[in-house]
Structure formats: structure tokens, C-alpha cells
Amino acid sequence: MKIVLLGATGMVGRRIAAEAVDRGHQVTCVSRSGEAPVPGVTSTAADAGDTRRVAALAAGHDAVATALVPPRDGSEPREPFLALNRAVVDAVRAAGVSRLVVVGGAGSLEVAPGEELVDQPGFPTDLRGEALAHRDVLTFYRTVGDLDWTYVSPPAEIAPGERTGNFRLGGDQLLSDDEGRSHISAEDYAAAFVDELERNAHPRTRITVAY
Structure with a gap:
């Protein structure tokens, strides 16, 4: 496949790039810096919110992947992140x-019917704005009926680790292991993400992945 990856230099983005290259895909990595996150990719500098530039980069590719994050500079993240994703869809x-x-x-993700993780007592206050920004974006994608989008939620914890290739897929509910921990390595998340890119098994829906 020929894949354009936006936000390619972040913690998750660079692992998606590595996973896709390891599987033999052609990956064009796009970031503000233009840095190549891993060997074997084509890299270029661009603003993901520049619709014309991203459209030109994506033309002729089989899929676009995004590993974008809301602003983390202390500003209100919800409207800018929603606008960014609208621009990407355009x-x-x-x-x-x-x-x-x-x-x-x-x-x-739901922890009980009608109850989302972000609304639970004890959810970290410093992460709430970013979580709500991601939720807004999911609500937006659910209105997009002309693209085969898939929104891939991580579990409660995601961090660099090992690639085991062993994980579970779910839907809108938070997945936890037998000890009640909801987690995955960024490497295994990337493996699940590239699986979805290849298979298009869950178009126009949200999935999650965890141990």
C-alpha cells in the first residue's frame, strides 16, 4: 500500500511508520519538521491543517493515516483540534x-452503559481537555458518510514497550485485562492500527485495542 501518515514524528506516529515499513508498505511521513521518523520512509514538512497541501501529498495514495494530537501549549484544545480534523477530511x-x-x-470509551472514561471521578484534570477534544473529533467522524474512516482508540494506558503481536480488539467499551488494567504498548497499538489499514475491517466505526 501507499500510505500518507500525518503526525508521523510523535510517539505513536513513528511506531505506525515503523510497522508499516516493516510490512513493505510505501509511507510518506508528514510533520511540521519534515523529519524522517524511521528509515525507509519518504518525509516532508507540511501543516496538517493546510487542505491543499495535504490533498496534493495524498493524491495517488491508497490511504491516509493520522496520528495528530490536540494543542498541548495550555490553550483551549477542542475547537482547534476539531478544525484540524475537518481540514484533513476535506x-x-x-x-x-x-x-x-x-x-x-x-x-x-465506555466504562459502563452510557458512562465514559473521561467523565469518571479521578480522571486526570490535566488530560481532560485533550480527552474532550478527541471525543469531539469522534463525534465529527460519525457524521462523515462518504469516506471509509476508522477511529482507533487506545486503552487507558499506552506507552513505549515491546511488540508482542498479542492484543484484543473491541468497540466502544474500555478493554481491561484480568487484573483490571487497561493498557497496551505503543508498538502493539501500531500493529493493530496497520492491520486495520490493510484490512479495512471496520469502516465508519470506532474500534479499540488493548491487552
Whole structure:
């Protein structure tokens, strides 16, 4: 496959790039710096919110993947992040690409019917704005009916670790292991993410992945 990856230099993005390259895919990595996150990719500098630029980069590719994050400079993140994702969707449409896979957030996962993780007592206050920004974006994607998007939520904890290839997929509910821990390595998240890119098994829906 030929894949454009936006936000390629972040913790998750660079692992998605590595996983995709290891599987033999052609990856164009896009970031503000233009840095190549891993060997074997094509890298370029661009603002993911520049619809014309992203459309030009995405043209002729099989899929667009995003590993974008809300602003982390202390400003209100919700409206800017929603606007960014709207611009990405416009760019994907303009490029004539139908497949879009999105690194999402965990805060909107349900811990009980009608109860989301972000609204639970004890949810970290400093992460709430970012979690709500991701939730807004998921709500937006659920209105997009002309693209085969998939929104991939991590579990409550995701951090660099080992690639085991062993994980579970779920839907809108938070997944936890037998000890009650909801977690995954960034490497295994990337493996699940690239699986979805390859298989298009869950179009126009949100999935989650965890141990």
C-alpha cells in the first residue's frame, strides 16, 4: 500500500511508520519538521491543517493515516483540534482517497452503559481537555458518510514497550485485562492500527485495542 501518515514524528506516529515499513508498505511521513521518523520512509514538512497541501501529498495514495494530537501549549484544545480534523477530511476528499484511519483517544470509551472514561471521578484534570477534544473529533467522524474512516482508540494506558503481536480488539467499551488494567504498548497499538489499514475491517466505526 501507499500510505500518507500525518503526525508521523510523535510517539505513536513513528511506531505506525515503523510497522508499516516493516510490512513493505510505501509511507510518506508528514510533520511540521519534515523529519524522517524511521528509515525507509519518504518525509516532508507540511501543516496538517493546510487542505491543499495535504490533498496534493495524498493524491495517488491508497490511504491516509493520522496520528495528530490536540494543542498541548495550555490553550483551549477542542475547537482547534476539531478544525484540524475537518481540514484533513476535506483534504482526503479532494485527493480522491477513500480510506482514512485515525489515532483516537481513550476518554470516550465506555466504562459502563452510557458512562465514559473521561467523565469518571479521578480522571486526570490535566488530560481532560485533550480527552474532550478527541471525543469531539469522534463525534465529527460519525457524521462523515462518504469516506471509509476508522477511529482507533487506545486503552487507558499506552506507552513505549515491546511488540508482542498479542492484543484484543473491541468497540466502544474500555478493554481491561484480568487484573483490571487497561493498557497496551505503543508498538502493539501500531500493529493493530496497520492491520486495520490493510484490512479495512471496520469502516465508519470506532474500534479499540488493548491487552
